[in-house]
Amino acid sequence: MNQHQVGLAAEALAATLFAWCDFDVSVQYGANQPEYDLVVVQGDRMLKVSVKGSQxxxxGLTQNYKKDRTYHEAADVWLAKHKEMTVLCLVQFKGVDLIKGELPRSYLATPxxxxxxxxxxxxxxxxxILKENHIWKSGKAVGVHDKIPDEWKFSRARVEELLNRMNKN
Known part of the structure; x- marks a missing residue:
């Protein structure tokens, strides 16, 4: 898939997963979207969802903020650009075999x-760059295993947890 197709497929899958979990989903379309792609609502609780697809x-999340900054500083600048009520839905297509009926892996996390x-x-x-599952083979981090936490896996329980956390008022 090209980059546009990855983004479109990721957004469609995210909307489907939220709807499948009995949430109302509003999808934004157009060139000038704010920081989120979907709005997920259940009763008076809501989340803004920024969908990121990858194959x-x-x-890649904070590289645009790295110039003249440390990795940690770049991450902090990226975080400051996100508002309350926003979560990320990370969709991964790498290694997914549609012929075998596999679905892309999906994760939910706050900024x-x-x-x-x-x-x-x-x-x-x-x-x-946020790595799904990577063991560093060289450099200062040789042998280090970076992996997305299992708790981030998309599930009804994870959506509920985030809705409850972000809608404490």
Missing amino acids: DGAW AEVVQRLKDSRNGLGET
Whole structure:
């Protein structure tokens, strides 16, 4: 798939998963979207969802903020650009075999959780790219295993947890 197709497929899958979990989903379309792609609502609770698709096992998130900054500083600048009520839905197509009926892997995380994972990457050295499951083979982090936490896997329980956390008022 090209980059546009990855983004479109990821957004469609995310909308489907949220709807499948009995949530109302509004999808934004157009060139000038704010920081989120979907709005997920259940009763008076809502989440804004930024969908990120990938087919290479990782999501580049903070590299645009890295110039003249450390990895940790770049992550902090990226985090400051996100508002309350926003979560990320990370969709991974790498290694998915549609012929066998496999679905892309999906994860949900707050921007703060993503930033902490980026800062912890490479044994605390930091990274701009969130890796789904990677063992460093060279450099200062040789042998370090960076992996998305299992708790981030998309599930009804994870959506409920995030809705409850973000809608405490």
